[in-house]
Amino acid sequence: MTGGVLPTGHWLRRAGGLLWCLAGILAVTPAYSADYPTKPITLVVPFTPGGTTDILAREIAHRLQVDLGQTVLIENRAGAGGGLGAEIVARASPDGHTLLMGHIGTLALNPSLYPKLGYDPIRSFAPVALVARVPNILVVNAKSPINTLAELVAAAKARPGSLAYGSGGNGSAAHITTEYLKHVSGVDLLHVPYKGTAPFVTDLIADQIQVGFTGATAVMPQVKAGRLRALAISSARRMRAFPELPTVAESGYAGFDADQWYGIVAPAGTPAAVIARLNATINSALLSPQLQARLDQEGAEAAPASPEKFGSYIAEEIARWRPILKAADVRID
Incomplete structure (x- = not known):
């Protein structure tokens, strides 16, 4: 940002x-x-x-x-x-x-x-x-067939409104960041607000929802443990801890910084x-x-x-x- x-x-x-x-x-x-x-x-x-x-x-x-x-x-x-x-x-x-x-x-x-x-x-x-x-990290369940942001966008466009994303509640940073991504990519995702970040991450691990886009602090341990898969980060530059992880901007949405x-x-x-x-x-x-x-x-x-x-x-x-x-x-x- x-x-x-x-x-x-x-x-x-x-x-x-x-x-x-x-x-x-x-x-x-x-x-x-x-x-x-x-x-x-x-x-x-x-x-x-x-x-x-x-x-x-x-x-x-x-x-x-x-x-x-x-x-x-x-x-x-x-x-x-x-x-x-x-x-x-x-x-x-x-x-x-x-x-x-x-x-x-x-x-x-x-x-x-x-x-x-x-x-x-x-x-x-x-x-x-x-x-x-x-930075916010865009994640899916580790067992998901989706491996990149491009694949997520393609899946969402193939089935508008069928993929659900979680957030820590209405107006939370996760909610706003994902809505921003929806806007720039033109996809339709279903918002499922939770009462806090931890509950929605738990449901994402359990495959009850399909997508999450929230702070690295809350999801990095789950990515490292192999329970979640990271697709992209919201920063204008790559993350030191995950240098292989592309930014949303690098993935086709120039200027995205959240x-x-x-x-x-x-x-x-x-x-x-x-x-x-x-x-x-x-x-x-x-x-x-x-x-x-x-x-x-x-x-x-x-x-x-x-x-x-x-x-x-x-x-x-x-x-x-x-x-x-x-x-x-x-x-x-």
């Missing part, structure tokens, strides 16, 4: 670039809040356990807990494409003790999908830190010193060899940035996806 703030293949892709980024952030970081945190921190995950958002949140929560010396609690509050959990955080006390593990859906897609959204991604939150980018991204935000009005401490702590964690190795294992890529750059990125992504969603006529079922 490209953008003026964090272009694909830029300095975020190199360890040296990551160090340069952190140095720049620290140079403009205001004084930290000496007495923060004063109580346990709640990190709200607006989806059910087991999905990419939840997996990444638990990794970050562990590092925050170690570095800040306070308990960090994960609270899963699913509903409305992540909107329910986001609204809860938007209304929380702006003291840095309630945070949201936001992602592309809650912070960039929902404004175009929900006419009565209970929060504003720009006005309701203070950006804290961009955490990671995760990675997921994840970042932490706090309620608007949270003190700048608190935001600065959280940002520095998270970026330091993202630069650690241990977490980078863990993220790479999960198919994620660390993406540290200042709060200001993250805020600009959110605004750019809202603007970038609005015409795509309109052209694809994406609807919440």
